[in-house]
Amino acid sequence: MKKFKFYTMMRAVFIISAFALFFSCSDDDANDGTLAIESVSKTGYNEPSPGVFIPVDSLVTTGFSGNVYVIRGKGLSKTRAIYFNDFSAYFNPTMVTDNNIVLTLPVGVPYSTDLTSNKLRIVTTDGKEALYDFTIGPPPPSLLKYPLGGPAGTVATITGTDFVDVISVKFGEIPAEILSTTATTIVIKIPAGITGACKIFVETPGGITQSALTFGFNYMIYDDSRNGDWWEGSWGGNVNQQQTEIVRDGVYTIKKENSAGSYGGFQIGKNGDPLDISGYTKLKVSLFATMAGKAKIVLSGKSISINLVPGEWTDYEFSLQTDFENPGSPGIFLIQEDSGIANTIYIDNLGFI
Numbered sequence: 001m002k003k004f005k006f007y008t009m010m011r012a013v014f015i016i017s018a019f020a021l022f023f024s025c026s027d028d029d030a031n032d033g034t035l036a037i038e039s040v041s042k043t044g045y046n047e048p049s050p051g052v053f054i055p056v057d058s059l060v061t062t063g064f065s066g067n068v069y070v071i072r073g074k075g076l077s078k079t080r081a082i083y084f085n086d087f088s089a090y091f092n093p094t095m096v097t098d099n100n101i102v103l104t105l106p107v108g109v110p111y112s113t114d115l116t117s118n119k120l121r122i123v124t125t126d127g128k129e130a131l132y133d134f135t136i137g138p139p140p141p142s143l144l145k146y147p148l149g150g151p152a153g154t155v156a157t158i159t160g161t162d163f164v165d166v167i168s169v170k171f172g173e174i175p176a177e178i179l180s181t182t183a184t185t186i187v188i189k190i191p192a193g194i195t196g197a198c199k200i201f202v203e204t205p206g207g208i209t210q211s212a213l214t215f216g217f218n219y220m221i222y223d224d225s226r227n228g229d230w231w232e233g234s235w236g237g238n239v240n241q242q243q244t245e246i247v248r249d250g251v252y253t254i255k256k257e258n259s260a261g262s263y264g265g266f267q268i269g270k271n272g273d274p275l276d277i278s279g280y281t282k283l284k285v286s287l288f289a290t291m292a293g294k295a296k297i298v299l300s301g302k303s304i305s306i307n308l309v310p311g312e313w314t315d316y317e318f319s320l321q322t323d324f325e326n327p328g329s330p331g332i333f334l335i336q337e338d339s340g341i342a343n344t345i346y347i348d349n350l351g352f353i
Helices: 002-023
Strands: 037-047 052-059 068-074 079-084 086-090 100-104 119-124 129-133 143-144 157-162 168-171 176-183 185-189 198-202 209-211 217-220 228-233 239-243 254-258 265-270 283-287 293-297 302-308 316-318 334-336 345-351
Touching: 037 119, 052 100, 068 119, 079 100, 157 198, 176 228, 283 293, 283 302, 302 316, 334 345
Parallel strands: none
Antiparallel strands: 037 052, 037 068, 068 100, 079 086, 079 119, 119 129, 143 157, 157 185, 168 198, 176 185, 198 209, 217 345, 228 265, 239 254, 254 345, 265 334, 283 316, 283 345, 293 302, 293 334
């Protein structure tokens, strides 16, 4: 905690010192009434190692939301409004002198396209205006839905926002082939060579975004087919382990039909010795239900209850430590319908990470 406070204090000291430097010579030139924007630079610091601060003050012609910039010029002290791509940007009047304006590029500024002005515009209290060529880069991409499993070579779609000029899609460190992109979708092929669970990374000029959920498994129970080391012994309705009606990822999904009043369950167990899960942290599974209802997920006799979401896939990552209270070495996994209704449950992406 002391180190954190020290680093926070040092960052604050650097920023304050940098701003003081910007303003120390701000009025050396007499104001002859000229309004002009001469340059824009990104300011701040890099911290390549704890406690080591390297100043950043580099001239730029493209800005990104959330970064701090210094606008340099003449006659800036009378600034009334600042616009980026005709979007009004807030600025603190105390951070304005005749030669410098320091501001944070706000969230919400439209990124530059052929349809935007691609200009920085300053308007003063006496009606003068100054223009400067300046583009706004896209924000970091957001990932809404992406594959959680599937064999190498499978074509999959990533959906989200701000997929502008996509640079790369990686599964861990392994790049995926990009087949097509739009502002909200990226179509890729799942790459070969993935071993174990990993995150998906999408990079654009706006930054790199990591998936919240994990692709793949450190131990797979079902991913298009059941792990051959596990037996299946379900009840209370039909089971189809290679159905193609409703699929989360890959080609196949488990379909478990539950008869009314049966409280049916999809049950699989480990052949031979129970599975040692000491090296894993989470149970991962995707579920799709045809009706709202309840279900129990049971692992080594320890269960948790969930509410089934009808008509859409819901992806889960359950903590083995907190959700299942350290289940030891499980030999049986069970998903049981717990409302007594004729609810069909689809199951995909089942395993440990």
